Amino acid sequence: MRPTITAFAASPDRGRGLARDMRVRWALEEVGQVYDVRLLTFAEMKEAPHLAMNPFGQIPTYEDDGLRLFETGAIILHIAERHDGLLPQESDARARAKAWMFAAVSSVEPWILELENTGFFERDKPWFQERMAAVEARLCRRLEALARWLDDREWLDGAFSAGDLMMVSVLQRIRGAELFGGFPGLAAYVARAEARPAYARAFAAQLAVYHASLG
Amino acid sequence: MRPTITAFAASPDRGRGLARDMRVRWALEEVGQVYDVRLLTFAEMKEAPHLAMNPFGQIPTYEDDGLRLFETGAIILHIAERHDGLLPQESDARARAKAWMFAAVSSVEPWILELENTGFFERDKPWFQERMAAVEARLCRRLEALARWLDDREWLDGAFSAGDLMMVSVLQRIRGAELFGGFPGLAAYVARAEARPAYARAFAAQLAVYHASLG
Numbered sequence: 226m227r228p229t230i231t232a233f234a235a236s237p238d239r240g241r242g243l244a245r246d247m248r249v250r251w252a253l254e255e256v257g258q259v260y261d262v263r264l265l266t267f268a269e270m271k272e273a274p275h276l277a278m279n280p281f282g283q284i285p286t287y288e289d290d291g292l293r294l295f296e297t298g299a300i301i302l303h304i305a306e307r308h309d310g311l312l313p314q315e316s317d318a319r320a321r322a323k324a325w326m327f328a329a330v331s332s333v334e335p336w337i338l339e340l341e342n343t344g345f346f347e348r349d350k351p352w353f354q355e356r357m358a359a360v361e362a363r364l365c366r367r368l369e370a371l372a373r374w375l376d377d378r379e380w381l382d383g384a385f386s387a388g389d390l391m392m393v394s395v396l397q398r399i400r401g402a403e404l405f406g407g408f409p410g411l412a413a414y415v416a417r418a419e420a421r422p423a424y425a426r427a428f429a430a431q432l433a434v435y436h437a438s439l440g
Numbered sequence: 441m442r443p444t445i446t447a448f449a450a451s452p453d454r455g456r457g458l459a460r461d462m463r464v465r466w467a468l469e470e471v472g473q474v475y476d477v478r479l480l481t482f483a484e485m486k487e488a489p490h491l492a493m494n495p496f497g498q499i500p501t502y503e504d505d506g507l508r509l510f511e512t513g514a515i516i517l518h519i520a521e522r523h524d525g526l527l528p529q530e531s532d533a534r535a536r537a538k539a540w541m542f543a544a545v546s547s548v549e550p551w552i553l554e555l556e557n558t559g560f561f562e563r564d565k566p567w568f569q570e571r572m573a574a575v576e577a578r579l580c581r582r583l584e585a586l587a588r589w590l591d592d593r594e595w596l597d598g599a600f601s602a603g604d605l606m607m608v609s610v611l612q613r614i615r616g617a618e619l620f621g622g623f624p625g626l627a628a629y630v631a632r633a634e635a636r637p638a639y640a641r642a643f644a645a646q647l648a649v650y651h652a653s654l655g
Binding site for chain 2: 276280281282283291292294295296297298299300302303317320321323324325326327328330331332334335338339346347350351352355356359367370371373374
């Protein structure tokens with residue numbers, strides 16, 4: 226059996242690799258697991274067959290030999306637990322790598338989503354400048370904490386893990402934001418991860434879908 | 441060995457059980473594991489010894505026989521994997537329960553935090569009403585999806601799991617919000633969880649800390 230994941234038929238990020246199927250593709254490439262992709266339109270994501278797999282009507286999902294799973298973090302955890310390469314063998318280090326997976330989606334990504342949503346929904350509002358400054362300040366406190374921890378470490382805790390995969394994927398969302406220029410250590414960390422061959426293969430695969438969607 | 445967790449010396453929620461140590465206390469009570477608590481002031485949370493355990497300077501942390509862990513979700517996952525009672529034995533059901541843990545912190549909590557932060561930071565701003573309406577609308581779409589999934593299920597997927605523990609803990613944060621009245625199924629779900637003896641023991645333990653902090 227090879228797993229099947231779902232992805233956008235036409236990614237709103239224009240092939241930049243920010244859609245969350247990219248995180249799962251990357252994990253599968255890291256462990257050397259081939260996979261199939263089922264592409265969904267926005268309409269199909271909100272229809273009953275997909276909602277039965279993901280109640281929030283989002284991609285990616287993961288199907289493998291009867292298992293149907295949603296939530297990017299949970300899918301990557303499942304892949305990491307069933308294959309070598311994304312979690313340390315030693316049990317304490319393994320628990321800490323999982324902590325960084327949760328830290329990425331729970332302690333960093335919400336502040337990045339707030340920044341994205343502010344830019345997306347409020348750019349034309351009279352309060353945009355004032356609110357954006359506050360949102361950026363809150364995010365910067367999180368990034369400062371992360372950068373201080375990373376310091377001169379290559380990865381967050383020992384060898385590259387699913388925790389790094391998740392954290393890098395979250396940070397990529399603000400790569401283009403001006404404030405990210407203030408964190409050269411985090412930018413270098415993202416660049417190290419993107420230099421991994423598994424990342425390059427996953428990026429190419431999702432980009433091919435985008436190019437195909439252009440017809 | 442019994443684990444030690446950290447908690448607020450003086451919880452800002454005034455004993456309502458919303459601080460995240462409550463989630464870990466609840467998990468430990470569900471599996472019947474006794475534990476110690478080390479209380480921290482806000483100042484101590486931002487000092488080097490605590491930052492070495494949690495780079496973001498937050499509670500709770502978890503220490504057990506050399507393991508030092510942060511992130512509430514990761515701590516609860518660790519407890520759930522080492523004891524019976526919070527994850528199904530069957531492997532697919534186990535993966536799905538972990539998916540609900542991630543869903544709680546990644547697909548629901550960020551929208552609840554945005555609601556809280558809007559009320560906290562922007563109540564006196566001229567744009568408050570307009571922004572709050574938009575924030576509530578985004579949150580309601582997530583709650584509608586969750587309520588539709590829950591339907592007449594007792595718990596999110598089979599027996600009570602760490603996924604329910606996390607989701608209920610997230611929903612408790614908006615129990616007092618007017619919009620929550622539109623979701624009687626979710627309110628009943630939260631009430632079912634709060635009726636569990638393990639929940640009651642954990643709640644009493646954190647409330648005792650609050651009362652003690654009043655001197």
